[in-house]
Amino acid sequence: DAGVTQSPTHLIKTRGQQVTLRCSPISGHKSVSWYQQVLGQGPQFIFQYYEKEERGRGNFPDRFSARQFPNYSSELNVNALLLGDSALYLCASSPAGTVTDTQYFGPGTRLTVL
Amino acid sequence: AQSVAQPEDQVNVAEGNPLTVKCTYSVSGNPYLFWYVQYPNRGLQFLLKYITGDNLVKGSYGFEAEFNKSQTSFHLKKPSALVSDSALYFCAVRDRKNSGGYQKVTFGIGTKLQVIP
Numbered sequence: 001d002a003g004v005t006q007s008p009t010h011l012i013k014t015r016g017q018q019v020t021l022r023c024s025p026i027s028g029h030k031s032v033s034w035y036q037q038v039l040g041q042g043p044q045f046i047f048q049y050y051e052k053e054e055r056g057r058g059n060f061p062d063r064f065s066a067r068q069f070p071n072y073s074s075e076l077n078v079n080a081l082l083l084g085d086s087a088l089y090l091c092a093s094s095p096a097g098t099v100t101d102t103q104y105f106g107p108g109t110r111l112t113v114l
Numbered sequence: 115a116q117s118v119a120q121p122e123d124q125v126n127v128a129e130g131n132p133l134t135v136k137c138t139y140s141v142s143g144n145p146y147l148f149w150y151v152q153y154p155n156r157g158l159q160f161l162l163k164y165i166t167g168d169n170l171v172k173g174s175y176g177f178e179a180e181f182n183k184s185q186t187s188f189h190l191k192k193p194s195a196l197v198s199d200s201a202l203y204f205c206a207v208r209d210r211k212n213s214g215g216y217q218k219v220t221f222g223i224g225t226k227l228q229v230i231p
Contacts (some may be wrong), residue, residue: 004157040223041223041224042118042204042206042221042222042223042224043158043204043221044221045218045219045220048218056218058218090157090158092158099146099208099210100146100165102148102160102163103160103219104160105150105157105158105159105160106157107156107157108156108157
């Protein structure tokens with residue numbers, strides 16, 4: 001089976017622009033979470049979605065938003081990009097999104113804001 | 115609040131020797147604990163997790179970790195290191211009490227493991 005896939009692999013934007021990142025979970029997984037990993041740091045939790053509803057949100061500004069589609073894929077949107085948004089954005093999926101579920105991560109999207 | 119500390123930025127070990135990567139945690143309730151590995155320009159790969167039960171957890175690629183509640187630690191270990199184990203290792207925690215029913219995981223800053231041939 002294919003793992004979690006993310007697109008695009010790399011992205012370069014300028015300050016003030018908007019970006020959309022995409023994620024397809026492992027087949028059969030209904031929960032998707034998004035993490036931001038700044039260089040030299042561990043991933044930080046942004047959102048979790050389950051069955052198209054937001055289940056949890058981390059400490060990120062309202063410029064960050066996400067949604068989940070009926071096929072369980074997900075998009076992360078970031079508006080009014082800042083230089084500090086440059087990071088690796090990771091998507092993780094899990095079967096049912098419960099607290100004991102293991103999250104499986106995709107390869108990430110590298111976002112560079114100039 | 116939940117937090118994780120990985121006290122060593124880098125661990126160097128000779129190939130064939132045992133390795134230990136340290137992790138301590140802080141939660142208000144009981145913890146769920148995870149180890150992930152990240153290779154350069156790659157996402158995170160799941161190694162193992164502690165949910166409940168036996169304090170010694172065995173995972174992928176010969177890795178294991180020991181949960182120690184009194185020391186609030188969850189150190190990652192392997193009896194014999196391989197050069198291919200060289201990577202960045204992340205410990206992560208989820209607070210069972212304050213999870214809010216969702217999967218927010220708090221990661222440490224990572225420990226770089228260098229296995230020397």
